[in-house]
Amino acid sequence: MVATSLAAGASLEKKPVNKWAVAVAVATGALLEIIDTSIVNVALTDIQAAVGATLAQVSWVVSSYAVANVIVLPLSTWLGRRFGQKNYFVFSLIGFTVASVLCGLSTNLPMLIAGRTLQGLMGGGLLAKAQAILFETFPREEQAAAQGFFGIIVVAGPAIGPTLGGWIVTNIDWRWIFFVNLPVGIAAVIACIAALPRDEGTRDRSRVDWLAILLLAMGLGAMQTVLEEGNSDDWFESNFIVISTLLAAFGLISFVWRELTSDVPVVDLRVLRHRSLWAGSLLSVVMGMALYGALFAVPVFAQGIMQMTPEQTGFMLLPSAFASAVGMQVISRVMGKADPRMLLVAGSLGLCTALIWLGDLTPQTGEDDLFWPLIVRSFATVAMYLPLNLASLGPLPKKDISSASAFFNLTRQLGGSVGVALLTTLVDRREAFHRAVLVEKLLPGDQDVSARLTMFAQRFSSLGSSAYEAQQKALAMLDSMVNQQAAVMSFADTFWATALLVVTTLPLVMLLGKPARGVQVDAGH
Numbered sequence: 001m002v003a004t005s006l007a008a009g010a011s012l013e014k015k016p017v018n019k020w021a022v023a024v025a026v027a028t029g030a031l032l033e034i035i036d037t038s039i040v041n042v043a044l045t046d047i048q049a050a051v052g053a054t055l056a057q058v059s060w061v062v063s064s065y066a067v068a069n070v071i072v073l074p075l076s077t078w079l080g081r082r083f084g085q086k087n088y089f090v091f092s093l094i095g096f097t098v099a100s101v102l103c104g105l106s107t108n109l110p111m112l113i114a115g116r117t118l119q120g121l122m123g124g125g126l127l128a129k130a131q132a133i134l135f136e137t138f139p140r141e142e143q144a145a146a147q148g149f150f151g152i153i154v155v156a157g158p159a160i161g162p163t164l165g166g167w168i169v170t171n172i173d174w175r176w177i178f179f180v181n182l183p184v185g186i187a188a189v190i191a192c193i194a195a196l197p198r199d200e201g202t203r204d205r206s207r208v209d210w211l212a213i214l215l216l217a218m219g220l221g222a223m224q225t226v227l228e229e230g231n232s233d234d235w236f237e238s239n240f241i242v243i244s245t246l247l248a249a250f251g252l253i254s255f256v257w258r259e260l261t262s263d264v265p266v267v268d269l270r271v272l273r274h275r276s277l278w279a280g281s282l283l284s285v286v287m288g289m290a291l292y293g294a295l296f297a298v299p300v301f302a303q304g305i306m307q308m309t310p311e312q313t314g315f316m317l318l319p320s321a322f323a324s325a326v327g328m329q330v331i332s333r334v335m336g337k338a339d340p341r342m343l344l345v346a347g348s349l350g351l352c353t354a355l356i357w358l359g360d361l362t363p364q365t366g367e368d369d370l371f372w373p374l375i376v377r378s379f380a381t382v383a384m385y386l387p388l389n390l391a392s393l394g395p396l397p398k399k400d401i402s403s404a405s406a407f408f409n410l411t412r413q414l415g416g417s418v419g420v421a422l423l424t425t426l427v428d429r430r431e432a433f434h435r436a437v438l439v440e441k442l443l444p445g446d447q448d449v450s451a452r453l454t455m456f457a458q459r460f461s462s463l464g465s466s467a468y469e470a471q472q473k474a475l476a477m478l479d480s481m482v483n484q485q486a487a488v489m490s491f492a493d494t495f496w497a498t499a500l501l502v503v504t505t506l507p508l509v510m511l512l513g514k515p516a517r518g519v520q521v522d523a524g525h
Helices: 002-011 019-036 041-051 060-083 085-105 109-137 140-171 181-195 210-229 239-260 269-273 275-304 310-334 340-358 367-393 398-441 447-462 467-511
Strands: none
Touching (some): 019 085, 041 109, 041 140, 060 109, 060 210, 275 310, 275 367, 398 467
């Protein structure tokens, strides 16, 4: 009877689907999630003043979103099977839009954190399922074009976020970084309902393993919390970080054991038997560290050393977003003719070149000095982005790609969190180191030091300061110059360290498989 029904269903002609209408609809929804991962960063100072919170407290506006997002990401494949791709995507989109409104209406910090947590839970489903929907909608021969289109959104989104956020905060109000999602979210919901085909096939009605989900939430949530808050809490000097680390270890180890012994796992970890996937996932972690780490360091340097406003910083990053869009189109066309592993190596070397270029920083570095390194970084990012997905997932059997893609996307997300956490700590530690070295060289009897202090003191005396005040101001000015130089040198160290990390992990490329001719996979997270 079942076989007869399936045969009858298969014989029915499917309703025609406008592939590009689907692509635009899901890309709009995914763009909301991508922009919101970075748009809030430029508004933290204004939010802090509005809700009366400390800097440590307001950082949870960012952390709560990241923690919730990373928990949902590996579950997205199972949720799509259980509720249907279209149903789950539209539900996530509606929930994300409602959560955005709640964030904008927040009158205190707990309400805002709750709204951001809901945003993260809903957003994790948006980007992950957008990939799967595109992959299922476009035939194999059109996958490259679809990837190129969607890749523009994925790569340019993080640069658009700070630009848009800086303009809104400067010219309107911080609440509108959330309210702006309402009209876009409504339009995306309407477009998805109209364009996406109905969910077909048998849905997953197996028993829900709530314990596995709980262990996953505990493990990933605690680990992401450690990465987000570790530096501000002085890492393992904090009991909170120690307890979170223990919870992360217990949760993740228990989750892995339960999933490997389950007949119906929530997250299929058995796909890691494929060599190209685990090698690609390791490279994905490194890529996430390099990309998000560099993306984090440049705005901090621009605002802290170059004294640029958030709006100016955003517009400085905008050309690199356009470079990513152009690069995505070029690489998506080249991929069908070249070995993706060679493209990946070329992109990695290009990224290293850009990072070393960025490492040549001085206190006099200006916006023009950063223009070409950022352009090269953006193009190299694209040259790594698509080939790594293709070389990691392309050799896998089609039945494993959905589960493998969810795990692969998670590694890049975690890599970004690890990269930001490590580079933040590196900046702090290296700044202290460089300051100590510079101070040692400023000997009281040194003629150059004395001449510089005398010049500063004479300048302040000419402005009306007493001899004592002029001397103290001269010392303070010299101290400020030392601090600035130490900060510049610490940022340069982070770029050099990131370049070294990319180079040392390049041999993993040899473990990646070469996908069969014509195979295309979704662009990934």
